[in-house]
Amino acid sequence: MAAGQQWVLVEMVQAFYEAPAYHLILEGILILWIIRLLFSKTYKLQERSDLTEKEKEELIEEWQPEPLVPPVSKDHPSRNYDVVTGPPSHKIIVNGKECINFASFNFLGLLDSERVKLKALSSLKKYGVGTCGPRGFYGTFDVHLELEERLARFMGTEEAIIYSYGFATIASAIPAYSKRGDIIFVDEAACFSIQKGLQASRSFVKHFKHNDMEDLERLLKEQEIEDQKNPRKARVIRRFIVVEGLYINTADVCPLPDLVRLKYRYKVRIFLEESMSFGVLGEHGRGVTEHFGVNIDDIDLISANMENALASIGGFCCGRSFVIDHQRLSGQGYCFSASLPPMLASAAIEALNIMEEDPGIFRLLQDKCKHVHKALQGTPGLKLVGEPLAPALHLQLENSSGSRTEDLKLLRAIVDYSLDRQIALTLARYLDKEERFLPPPSIRVVVTVEQTQEEIQTAAQCIREAALNILKR
């Protein structure tokens, strides 16, 4: 009502006249302050963008970047590679000398198998070489589907998924499940691809001492206490344990039954990396789960590469469909990369056929591993690192000279000595600055089924001589 409003206005004007003076002055000052704030310039942090154009140009002139790559000295140990001419099979030609191969991961000798080569050739005739696309865009071939089905059947799991590169397998699998805020417990001796997967996942990583279940339990208990403080958060944080079946850096086996026990007690999921133990351990070569008699469904994800025992290229993950199917949309190395060339997949299928037909081959490999282990014991100056059933052992210096470069030089001298006497060995290579827990320098000795007793004896003899000659000085 207009009259009512006008009445209110009159009331206001009246109040204005009747108000005490100090009240009016105070209000007046406040209004002026507000007007000033509204019109003043915004307060800016003092930044270097206050610089004039001329100053900017001077800065651009003066700035000198570092060279893109630092120069590598000529005698850096990994600058010059050993050149292999011809196939890297049992008899290998290194730097022009024919040697017996004690350094390639060709555990079951399938690199040279005629059957595998023939299958690869027939696949080549049908499909050509490359797949020209990722799995999502017409890069899925019937051989890929067949290989995945065969691997799942061989391992006794529901589903398997193939990657085109061994290194990328576990490095893409871990970040697909574990995100920022999740917790991963990992062994200190985990290999580099696991470390890269952990880095890509951005989760909290807690290392426990190598194969030390008490240390792991201590960490799990600490986490439990943390959880009780904050139960709401604990309900959404996922927990994983990442271990290897057979460690490549220390050549020993992880205590899987203890891990499964810890899994159910503390509700953590297990990811098992079986690159070295697939096709090696277990009665049928199914890896460390068969070796210990653990139910394969207890392990959430098994990842392995096909480049060791299967003598092909690529990697695979297997497990229950609930777990594996997720990687088909979120595994980066799977979705954004071209699929495995069909001839390599066919070769892997044929290798798997050979493994299934002749399970005696695994018993043979394990016997040879025991022989080599026994033969290399007691080498003067070198200590043998690894379990008797590991096919890839390390020979480390018993007394280190204190400097890693010096140690590497000594070991390299032993390798050269052996190469001259037709035994092919190699130094175990690491990236010194990138590894989290750098293993000590060592020589890698690999056992394959193709090595005969005499060859093993000759090799052990040769290494003993080399150690005596070189390490005495």
Added chain:
Amino acid sequence: MDITKKKRDFLRAVGFEKCHQAQEREEQKDFVPLYQDFENFYKRNLYTRVRDNWNRPICSLPGPVFDVMERVSDDYNWTFRLTGRTIENVINMGSYNYLGFAENNVDFLKTVAEETRQYGVGVCSTRQELGNLSTHEKLERLVAEFLGVESAMAFGMGFATNSMNIPALVGKGCLILSDELNHTSLILGARLSGATIRVFKHNNMQSLEKMLKDAICSGQPRTHRAWKKILIMVEGIYSMEGSLVRLPEILALKKKYKAYLYLDEAHSIGAVGPTGRGVTEYFGVDPNEVDVLMGTFTKSFGAAGGYIAGKKELVDYLRSHSHSAVYATAMSPPVVEQIIRAIKCIMGVDGTTEGQRRVRQLAENTRYLRSRLKEMGFIIYGNQDSPVVPLLLYLPGKVGAFSRAMLKRKIGVVVVGFPATPITEARARFCVSAAHTREMLDKVLQSLDELGDDIKLKFSRHRSSYRPELYDETDFELDS
């Protein structure tokens, strides 16, 4: 749409609708759930409906025509079943087969077969241990010669080439300026390196220059120390857009601000340039001016793997410090032989002009397809010389319809939607190949014409129809 999804989720949770997805084990039901509910929201409800357009299995070589295995779903795309029949002679517009090297002609593959017979398939060792074969060294010398640079190094996987070598080149205290639309492998490599990453707008030189200026003047955030290195990461051809990088302008900026350039030529090597040497040749730039040339062998060479090329110091450093050289198995010998034969063919050193013919054929096919599509009134992105042709569909609903209809007409296309592209810019992407004949392209164009009218895909206003009788002036007068 959101409401329908939520309703169905609720029904599934309550148990009215049968849940078709795999479930967690009984013993592990009280573990923390492996997947977040809302992560799977999109997947369950939107993606599953159109899931049959991806991961289509094929059973022949991925050449210009291929055989697609027939797949049906009895339960609305939750599971698939192969019927055992194949759809034969489907025209392939989806595989990255730019120069047509995906072939199984016995003559061409003679050396590859020889290599398989002699070497087998695997290598079983890393490059730094006993995996460095003489064929690898031969390949690297040939790649360096092909590109016109000092030295090169090859790796087993294109994706891994980026993700394993960028951390070796830059680290903490360095700055990476990366294009908006860079590939996942570049982003992963940049993240793993630990450097600071700043993103500039796609192909926008002003945005890049402003960032470079600000970076050098302000230094690192908070400490204001000078940056150790600045690396600009761009791609030759962007696979979702089809656009070419603006190389001369970037090189000018690079020289002025003393930054380093990393050029990822995954799609452009072999596919652009008068002799197939990539974007450096296309723009007439000396390849030695680019600091790091990276590319893959999967697309134009019909094999697998990647390479990095540049100055000798760069490649020597990578030989000792690259993650791939130390920990990853070396490339398979037959694959290496295929790359060698493909490069020799393109360079012309094998004595034939086959390589040159293919490069020219690809350029011709590209131009033909692009001009005809524009004429018909479709909206396509990308540079006129790029063999990657994205055709915009815009609406996510049309994605499924388009792909299925094209397959019925025996043409295999690739459709992309969210999350690879923004949700309102779904597109179909054609990859032109030198092996496509004029008849195949004409068939594709005809089907697109019909389908475009049916589903209403001809969004462009600049349509110059080749059927002028529809636009005859006299009709309009009669209407009134």
